[in-house]
Structures are given as structure tokens and as C-alpha cells.
Amino acid sequence: MNDEQLLRYSRHILLDEIGIEGQQRMVNARALVIGAGGLGSPAALYLASAGVGRITLADGDTVDLTNLQRQILHTHERIGELKARSGQVALRQINPEVRVDAIASRLAGEALAAQVADADVVLDCCDNFATRHAVNRACVSHRTPLVSGAAIRFAGQLAVFDSRQHGTPCYHCLFPEGGDVDEVRCAVMGVFAPLTGIIGAMQAAEALKLIAGAGETNLGRLWLLDGLSMDWRSVKFGQDPSCPVCALGSVS
Numbered sequence: 001m002n003d004e005q006l007l008r009y010s011r012h013i014l015l016d017e018i019g020i021e022g023q024q025r026m027v028n029a030r031a032l033v034i035g036a037g038g039l040g041s042p043a044a045l046y047l048a049s050a051g052v053g054r055i056t057l058a059d060g061d062t063v064d065l066t067n068l069q070r071q072i073l074h075t076h077e078r079i080g081e082l083k084a085r086s087g088q089v090a091l092r093q094i095n096p097e098v099r100v101d102a103i104a105s106r107l108a109g110e111a112l113a114a115q116v117a118d119a120d121v122v123l124d125c126c127d128n129f130a131t132r133h134a135v136n137r138a139c140v141s142h143r144t145p146l147v148s149g150a151a152i153r154f155a156g157q158l159a160v161f162d163s164r165q166h167g168t169p170c171y172h173c174l175f176p177e178g179g180d181v182d183e184v185r186c187a188v189m190g191v192f193a194p195l196t197g198i199i200g201a202m203q204a205a206e207a208l209k210l211i212a213g214a215g216e217t218n219l220g221r222l223w224l225l226d227g228l229s230m231d232w233r234s235v236k237f238g239q240d241p242s243c244p245v246c247a248l249g250s251v252s
């Protein structure tokens with residue numbers, strides 16, 4: 001790191017749990033953020049301000065007036081622009097040291113696999129189960145840690161998955177595909193603006209901890225926030241021995 005970076009990141013470097021070594025890991029790291037909406041906005045802003053060296057921001061949508069209540073990467077002036085590009089502008093303004101790659105499409109198939117394989121950590125900030133499951137499959141197959149967040153109405157969720165750790169669950173173990181889960185999307189449902197900020201910031205926190213090797217990562221635990229009472233609770237869950245993604249036919 002150069003002198004300016006040492007100053008920019010000095011409040012991280014002062015933390016014993018991060019220090020120069022942990023900050024250097026962040027500078028060397030690559031994060032993939034899927035979705036530049038309510039969760040992806042605060043998550044990507046903190047990754048950039050904290051100095052994650054390469055951030056790939058993937059989103060196929062354009063900025064809409066109804067997004068601005070919570071999607072703080074975007075501005076009124078950028079309505080109609082691609083969210084990935086709008087986010088790229090915002091992140092560069094926060095921290096020009098960081099390389100930001102914008103992917104203005106919904107990642108799927110081989111493109112998704114290639115991006116996941118190239119990332120040190122993936123943040124799932126999307127709004128639909130099809131993408132969540134595709135991202136999970138790619139993360140399990142490439143053994144890339146996955147920080148998953150969700151926010152709807154006043155309810156928030158957070159879970160971290162790390163298939164480098166043998167016998168730990170994946171997203172599919174928690175929410176089986178085609179299971180009894182209703183698809184509710186912010187696109188049509190209400191969502192309390194700062195709730196996406198709380199969960200997205202927590203996703204950034206877990207991702208930065210994973211990168212820096214600071215603290216502990218709670219695997220097999222789903223955190224649930226009731227934004228009306230501000231009560232947090234957590235539910236433990238284990239690997240599903242019949243999970244088609246991480247258990248059956250897996251070498252682990």
C-alpha cells in the first residue's frame with residue numbers, strides 16, 4: 001500500500017483484528033456483488049470505501065424513480081441509466097483506488113460460473129430465487145464463500161455459506177428449490193428503506209471479515225431481523241444430507 005492508502009485505511013489498520021495484513025488482503029481481494037439494488041447499494045459502498053481492490057457489480061436493470069427510496073448507489077440524475085454503470089460511478093467517487101467492473105446483465109450460466117470462480121467472496125443481493133439458487137450452485141462448485149441477504153417489508157435475513165468448510169450447509173439446504181417458499185419481490189411489495197441498509201451493511205461486514213480473516217463467521221445460522229420491534233433472532237440449520245447441490249455426489 002502507498003502512503004495515501006495507509007491514510008485512507010488508517011482506521012481499519014488501527015484495529016488489531018485487521019491491521020496492515022488484513023487491510024492488504026482487502027486491497028488484494030475481489031468481491032462479486034449480484035444486484036445493485038437495495039442490498040447491493042450499501043454492501044458495495046462499504047466494500048469500496050473499505051478498499052476491496054476489485055468489485056464486480058452485476059445488475060441488468062435500469063434506475064427507476066421507485067428505486068431511489070432505498071437504492072442509495074443511484075441518484076435522481078441517473079434515472080434511466082443502467083444500475084451497474086450508475087453504481088460504478090458512485091463507487092469510483094467514493095474510492096478511486098478500487099477497480100469496479102460493471103456487468104449490465106443478469107448473470108447466468110457460464111458467465112456466472114466464471115465470475116464466481118474468479119471471486120474471493122460473493123454477495124447475493126438479488127431479488128429472486130432463481131438467481132439465488134444459481135449463485136449458490138456456482139459458489140458450491142467453485143468453493144467460493146457466499147454472503148446472502150434478503151429484505152422485504154420490515155423483515156430482514158442474513159446467512160453466510162462457505163463450502164470450503166466440509167459438512168457445512170449451502171443455501172439450498174436452507175431453502176430447497178421448488179420448496180414451499182413464496183416468491184415475494186421488492187419490485188411489487190413494500191420494503192422499509194433502512195432495512196435494506198441494515199442487511200446490506202451486514203453483508204459487507206461479513207464479507208470483509210471473511211476477506212481479512214477477522215473474527216468468526218457463523219456458518220449454519222440464519223439471522224432474522226424484525227424491523228418493527230428491532231428484535232434479532234437466529235435459527236441454526238445443518239447440511240441437508242440429501243441436498244442435491246452440496247451433499248449428494250459431492251466429494252466432500
Ligand SMILES: [Zn+2]
Nearest residue numbers: 170173243246
Ligand atoms: Zn446444500
